[in-house]
Amino acid sequence: MYRKKIKVLDCTIRDGGLINNHDFDHRFVREVYKAISESCVDYIELGYKNSDKIFSPEEYGLWKFTRDEDILKVIDGIESNTKITVMADVGRCNFDEIKEKSESPVDMIRTATYVKDIDKAIQMANHFHEKGYETTINIMAISRDSGSFELEEGLHQIEEESHVKVVYIVDSFGNLYQETTENLVKQFKSIIKKSEVGFHGHNHRQLAFGNTIEAIIHNANYLDATVFGIGRAAGNCPLELLIGFLKNPKFNISPIFDLISKELIPLRKKIEWGYLIPYAISGMMNEHPKAAMALRNSDKKDNYREFYESLLTTELE
Amino acid sequence: MYRKKIKVLDCTIRDGGLINNHDFDHRFVREVYKAISESCVDYIELGYKNSDKIFSPEEYGLWKFTRDEDILKVIDGIESNTKITVMADVGRCNFDEIKEKSESPVDMIRTATYVKDIDKAIQMANHFHEKGYETTINIMAISRDSGSFELEEGLHQIEEESHVKVVYIVDSFGNLYQETTENLVKQFKSIIKKSEVGFHGHNHRQLAFGNTIEAIIHNANYLDATVFGIGRAAGNCPLELLIGFLKNPKFNISPIFDLISKELIPLRKKIEWGYLIPYAISGMMNEHPKAAMALRNSDKKDNYREFYESLLTTELE
Numbered sequence: 243m244y245r246k247k248i249k250v251l252d253c254t255i256r257d258g259g260l261i262n263n264h265d266f267d268h269r270f271v272r273e274v275y276k277a278i279s280e281s282c283v284d285y286i287e288l289g290y291k292n293s294d295k296i297f298s299p300e301e302y303g304l305w306k307f308t309r310d311e312d313i314l315k316v317i318d319g320i321e322s323n324t325k326i327t328v329m330a331d332v333g334r335c336n337f338d339e340i341k342e343k344s345e346s347p348v349d350m351i352r353t354a355t356y357v358k359d360i361d362k363a364i365q366m367a368n369h370f371h372e373k374g375y376e377t378t379i380n381i382m383a384i385s386r387d388s389g390s391f392e393l394e395e396g397l398h399q400i401e402e403e404s405h406v407k408v409v410y411i412v413d414s415f416g417n418l419y420q421e422t423t424e425n426l427v428k429q430f431k432s433i434i435k436k437s438e439v440g441f442h443g444h445n446h447r448q449l450a451f452g453n454t455i456e457a458i459i460h461n462a463n464y465l466d467a468t469v470f471g472i473g474r475a476a477g478n479c480p481l482e483l484l485i486g487f488l489k490n491p492k493f494n495i496s497p498i499f500d501l502i503s504k505e506l507i508p509l510r511k512k513i514e515w516g517y518l519i520p521y522a523i524s525g526m527m528n529e530h531p532k533a534a535m536a537l538r539n540s541d542k543k544d545n546y547r548e549f550y551e552s553l554l555t556t557e558l559e
Numbered sequence: 560m561y562r563k564k565i566k567v568l569d570c571t572i573r574d575g576g577l578i579n580n581h582d583f584d585h586r587f588v589r590e591v592y593k594a595i596s597e598s599c600v601d602y603i604e605l606g607y608k609n610s611d612k613i614f615s616p617e618e619y620g621l622w623k624f625t626r627d628e629d630i631l632k633v634i635d636g637i638e639s640n641t642k643i644t645v646m647a648d649v650g651r652c653n654f655d656e657i658k659e660k661s662e663s664p665v666d667m668i669r670t671a672t673y674v675k676d677i678d679k680a681i682q683m684a685n686h687f688h689e690k691g692y693e694t695t696i697n698i699m700a701i702s703r704d705s706g707s708f709e710l711e712e713g714l715h716q717i718e719e720e721s722h723v724k725v726v727y728i729v730d731s732f733g734n735l736y737q738e739t740t741e742n743l744v745k746q747f748k749s750i751i752k753k754s755e756v757g758f759h760g761h762n763h764r765q766l767a768f769g770n771t772i773e774a775i776i777h778n779a780n781y782l783d784a785t786v787f788g789i790g791r792a793a794g795n796c797p798l799e800l801l802i803g804f805l806k807n808p809k810f811n812i813s814p815i816f817d818l819i820s821k822e823l824i825p826l827r828k829k830i831e832w833g834y835l836i837p838y839a840i841s842g843m844m845n846e847h848p849k850a851a852m853a854l855r856n857s858d859k860k861d862n863y864r865e866f867y868e869s870l871l872t873t874e875l876e
Contacts, residue, residue: 419772419804420737445765447800452769455736470836482836483764486843487736499863502836507861517834519787519799519819526803544824546816 244489247438247463251285252278252481255305256329257466257473259289261513265303270505272316274469277501279322281485282492285350287327288313293336313347325349329380330366332359337366343374350376354412357387360396364404371405378464380410380442385417385528388426397433408440408464413453416446416476416525423453427460440464443479445471446525448517450479455487469498470506475531476521514538519546527553561806564755564780568602569595569798572622573646574783574790576606579830582620587822589633591786594818596639598802599809602667604644605630610653630664642666646697647683649676654683660691667693671729674704677713681721688722695781697727697759702734702845705743714750725757725781730770733763733793733842740770744777757781760796762788763842765834767796772804786815787823792848793838831855836863844870 254274255266271288278286289305297306304312308328317326327350330337340351351370355363360379367377379400387393400409411426418426423441430439441457441464443450454465467481482502485493510516520534523546537549571591572583588605595603606622614623621629625645634643644667647654657668668687672680677696684694696717704710717726728743735743740758747756758774758781760767771782784798799819802810827833837851840863854866 420769421776447803448762448765448768448797451765452737452772455769459738471834480765480834480839483839483843486764486839496864496867499836499840499867503861503863517788517797519816522797522800522803523816526800544820546820547813550813550816 245458245463246490248458248488248490249284249464250481250484250488250493251287251327251440251464251466252283252468253287253442253466253478254278254468254472254481256287256289257468257478259303259305260474261472261515263301263303264289264306266305268312268315271305272320273501273505275316275322275324276320277469277497279320279324280497281494283324283481283485285325285327287329287352288316289328290334291328291330291340291351292334293339295336296334310341310346310348317347325376327352329354330370332356332362332366335366337369340370340373348375350378350407352378352380352410354380354382356382357390357392357396360399364399367404367406377404377406378408378410378440379404379406380412380440382412383414383530384411384426385413385415385422388422394429394433397430401434401436406437408438409434410440410442410464410466411457411462412442413444413450415528415530416444416449416521417528418443418453419447419449420452420456423456424460427457427462431461438463440466442466444473444525445476445478445517446521446531450477451483454479454484470502470510472506472509472515475515475524475535476517477515520549523550523553529553562775562780563807565775565805565807566601566781567798567801567805567810568604568644568757568781568783569600569785570604570759570783570795571595571785571789571798573604573606574785574795576620576622577791578789578832580618580620581606581622583622585629585632588622589637590818590822592633592639592641593637594786594814596637596641597814598811600641600798600802602642602644604646604669605633606645607651608645608647608657608668609651610656612653613651627658627663627665634664642693644669646671647687649673649679649683652683654686657687657690665692667695667724669695669697669727671697671699673699674707674709674713677716681716684721684723694721694723695725695727695757696721696723697729697757699729700731700847701728701743702730702732702739705739711746711750714747718751718753723754725755726751727757727759727781727783728774728779729759730761730767732845732847733761733766733838734845735760735770736764736766737769737773740773741777744774744779748778755780757783759783761790761842762793762795762834763838763848767794768800771796771801787819787827789823789826789832792832792841792852793834794832837866840867840870846870
């Protein structure tokens with residue numbers, strides 16, 4: 243699959259940070275940035291732009307805040323054409339604190355929102371746009387809102403009121419499969435005309451890569467992935483699979499293999515992500531994986547039947 | 560997805576046997592048979608029907624030969640509507656040794672073949688049919704032969720000369736994705752009119768479940784899967800995901816979760832399967848995973864870049 247418009251965004255540090263409190267050291271982030279740059283991946287997302295007035299820097303690692311000075315430390319001296327992105331959650335980012343683009347190493351700010359907060363997301367994204375950044379709006383937990391009036395209306399608002407480069411479908415619960423992915427991409431593309439459509443998969447049912455391919459087939463052009471699929475719960479679409487699938491000769495997969503050997507394999511022994519039955523159950527049931535993540539941190543971590551049946555009961559209440 | 564014609568075949572013991580020399584003990588096979596029966600899965604495949612004149616029983620476990628007396632031991636006293644299948648490879652099965660169906664607990668014999676041996680497979684399958692068994696022909700390594708004249712001719716032969724119930728697409732190399740799966744299912748269905756079309760995926764690129772869904776969408780009705788995805792190299796389509804996706808109310812997923820907790824999690828600590836980079840590389844390159852499996856058994860098991868670059872060089876020779 244070679245379509246020049248396709249752009250790949252690595253969010254290893256940003257989504258991976260959701261399982262270690264965003265606590266990667268400068269050395270690790272620098273190694274990831276180096277490999278992603280050598281692989282000619284288009285964008286790299288280094289963290290969240292949360293306000294340190296809302297979250298305490300004593301409780302979270304650096305990439306919960308992703309200060310420009312930390313970004314400058316990890317990119318210093320590395321040759322790169324990879325653009326830098328950060329993510330800002332609606333309600334968690336004091337966006338007046340963000341500098342003008344001309345004073346920052348950041349190229350793009352992605353605003354993450356639920357459907358209900360699209361108005362706020364547009365306001366934030368417009369603010370970042372005025373400061374000179376490329377912007378996106380990423381609509382999370384989409385499998386809960388698929389086909390809703392609110393989503394339809396929200397997409398029209400984004401089209402009419404924002405200047406975003408990309409509107410992303412984010413399958414936070416790992417519930418989508420090909421047909422639901424196809425329907426969403428077609429719906430987004432039928433409304434969003436000025437911007438590109440993007441896709442961010444989660445791997446609860448081992449469908450993150452397959453759904454990303456499906457999104458490509460239906461002309462989504464911005465694709466998220468992480469090295470070795472690291473990310474919350476079952477993780478994301480593995481970057482190595484996506485790069486191995488796309489035929490654009492600019493991509494170089496070897497530095498990603500090196501990075502997995504040297505950094506991700508040792509890391510996986512310390513923190514857990516990937517296909518595990520509680521996450522598969524969350525995905526099937528279209529639930530946020532937080533209950534499954536709590537189970538994995540308990541002494542009942544492999545009691546799958548009990549977990550499944552407890553969710554069934556909750557749903558019926 | 561609920562289509563009454565859909566039949567699910569669990570091949571945990573048969574495909575799982577490819578990573579432990581078919582050496583499961585009676586207790587383990589009995590536990591699997593019990594859970595599969597309770598889950599109301601349609602078929603269970605217990606092993607290969609290889610001749611002990613071709614392979615030595617001293618070198619291989621019981622399920623390389625799958626004698627009727629071993630099957631009777633593991634099913635004894637367990638209530639079940641699940642039919643029993645065994646697999647016979649072209650050239651490895653002395654098919655005169657196989658008893659009449661009326662004297663055997665086996666319901667179906669599946670003949671596995673490469674495209675080049677379809678004539679032999681038809682002869683074998685017809686022999687099993689005459690003995691009273693349900694039969695199938697499973698065409699392996701299909702991603703190498705997709706679109707070939709030989710495949711087209713072979714499918715016509717099967718349609719005209721055999722009595723098989725199902726013709727299976729087997730993605731031995733884990734190279735298929737949605738579009739290639741769709742093309743193959745459509746090609747099979749355009750020629751195979753008397754039999755059903757089946758699908759057996761491999762998970763090298765995390766696409767086994769996604770491709771199985773794709774096959775369902777295009778009307779394949781026989782679907783292979785294994786518990787927790789156990790199987791050669793990256794393994795197969797996980798049965799729990801497939802049962803969680805299919806909406807037929809007859810299926811019961813809870814016994815499968817129990818089986819994973821009690822049997823598969825401990826087993827995975829002893830033998831290796833699942834998503835690993837060398838298998839992803841084999842899948843991308845449309846290669847048999849044997850080189851990757853050898854790598855995983857060596858002291859270079861995590862040298863992914865070197866492995867990838869060695870395959871690139873081999874391909875160019």
